[in-house]
Amino acid sequence: MRQSQLFTKTRRNAPADEVAKNAELLIRAGFVHKEMAGVYSYLPLGLRTLNKIVEVIREEMNAVGGQELIMTALQDKELWSRTDRWDDEKVDNWFKTEFKSGGQTGLAITHEEPLTRIMSEYVSSYRDLPIFAYQFQNKFRNELRAKSGIMRGKEFLMKDMYSFAQDDAQHQELYAKARTAYVKTFERLGLGAHTYVTFASGGIFSPFSEEFQTISDSGEDTIYVDEEKKLAVNKEVLSDENLATLGLSRERLVEKKAIEVGNIFHLGTRFSEPLGLSYTDEEGKRRPVLMGCYGIGPSRIMGTIVEVFADEKGIVWPEAVAPFRLHLVALGKKGDDVTRYADELYDELSAHGASVLYDDRDLRAGEKFADSDLIGIPWRVIVGKDAAGSDLFEVVERASGETAKKTREEVLALATGRAA
């Protein structure tokens, strides 16, 4: 895409009330727009990045047999009353409103209830199980404070997958599959080295749930990391008894601040019992379905990536999620040889399906480099006066700042992600 056509520009300042580094940088670089506290729109660069994150997650959910659907924001009060999660005394972050046709409704805080009801219409026999179903859908949470930028919004995108199993053995198999898919997802998103499976409080159906926690000083959680085992324990369950159960020793644990980027839960029959989701087993007996739940917030991932990798110059995107792979920066003026040469290179890269943002604007080199650093595309290719003659291009890696001369074929390989 030609940067002269992009409607966003970089800004010197984020809104004065913005305290989170992720939102501040994303606003300044033109990725998001703050509508209100905790409510952000995604501008073209931001939506491209969010969609890259979504696509990685989708591929991994599909790989374990997940079936994608999409449920609604508006929720049926009657359904949530049956699981005792409608009452504001029980769940304190609902947005509630009224139908003009009569009756109350609320904006989905999560989707266990509606999906359990949907499944109750399709599951009748053990032959219908197991099932993995998931969606990417907005959640709404009426947070009192919203000070973590896009990491904790009042309206935010969530990937929530649910598993449905006959018995504990089948449930554990699904849970293990989802857990492995999560580990792989965070690796592909570039967060693998910073992210720990972390034991946290469970519920009535299991002693622990597992969180995926990414180390960052801006995190709201405190965890204790065993670096060797690549495991951690959330402060909320740190006790000698629990450590013994988990086979961890207190001496090896290091306290860290971390961001919860995913979590996986055993739900047991918490929802299937009150909502009547049951099946007939091989002996003809009715049994409740066992459920699991697996959440990742793509918008929170986006904010976390900014927090973890940004430097003093701006954002640093890992290749897998960058809005473009390559930032082509022409140091010419409209109509001159340098610009003509850069135009041709851009056309050639585009013809090969490359992912390129082309800075074709009439601006000084210093402004272009500062914008490029702020936006954070992984590879910058500079076309100046010397490039036109030699057909060797100066390439800067955003993350390391390292510079190298590359051939046209090598630039094409960087821009497409294919081998040179």
Place this chain on the structure above:
Amino acid sequence: MRQSQLFTKTRRNAPADEVAKNAELLIRAGFVHKEMAGVYSYLPLGLRTLNKIVEVIREEMNAVGGQELIMTALQDKELWSRTDRWDDEKVDNWFKTEFKSGGQTGLAITHEEPLTRIMSEYVSSYRDLPIFAYQFQNKFRNELRAKSGIMRGKEFLMKDMYSFAQDDAQHQELYAKARTAYVKTFERLGLGAHTYVTFASGGIFSPFSEEFQTISDSGEDTIYVDEEKKLAVNKEVLSDENLATLGLSRERLVEKKAIEVGNIFHLGTRFSEPLGLSYTDEEGKRRPVLMGCYGIGPSRIMGTIVEVFADEKGIVWPEAVAPFRLHLVALGKKGDDVTRYADELYDELSAHGASVLYDDRDLRAGEKFADSDLIGIPWRVIVGKDAAGSDLFEVVERASGETAKKTREEVLALATGRAA
């Protein structure tokens, strides 16, 4: 995809309170689930179809230079007060709710206000214009009655594009481009022959707006069609004076029921003036930006396609939007020769990236055919006892019911959409 793995099944009946044909068929075929009146979730087959529709629209909006973003459901009361569209006396279908942090918010009925505010942060000079920006985002409308299935929901997906121009000449150019893109979009979606550009009431900035109306007895609108000119007039503006202005003659008009599947508006300075979206022109004068607005509802399109093409056996999808291109129906039982043969064909088609739903279930042929008719995939390939020997397959076209024998290469071509 193997149908034995799909978690939905066809159902004999839709909920008793469902009166719209589109929702009744989509529920019975397992495409959507009714959460409440006017609120529908999209199950795997439905989401695939909806995404096909979205992708066609996205391609056409990108082709005219549209930049995609995504705004929020939660809306800023203060912003809508400035355009005088917050008051329930003025706009009667808001869902409103309260922030726990204080103050009212509402769920987006449309997005002119937030996008105009976003643009006011990026547009300052005539050099920044023109701009096309669009999104696919849910709208919420607190409808008193919801009896048109997914064609008029309380929560529904909308593609809304907006144009931003310097002056009327530039605006008219953008408007004409968007209009052409709309005509092409409806053609690609399979609705071209049934859809008419229809003059409807304008506003302060133009005598008429233009609607895209698809002929259907289930439509809520009455239009008057000039078949020869491929134009129509909405009943709301049918007058001798208007007909004279439009160069249409009353004798040639035929009254029809129709569904509004799209609309395009001249907004003038209706939003840019109160929200301060202006630019500096070449002479250094500040001028308000001229806007246009272009809407298509993908979920309404999906419902309309069902209404227009369904027959007594079920849904009939045009190829461009079908959840799968080909329905492979094996008439064998697990482990027998016919099933082995069908398995191999399915694997071969899948290896070529074909779009196939494979009915590998242990059911009677009659049940499989009835399900296949209800689901409405364009091409059905039947693998029975004779196919295994001859390598010629019986192919049924869903729309016409016509049957033909096809070779393996021809089946592959149908399943991939590539030439044989």
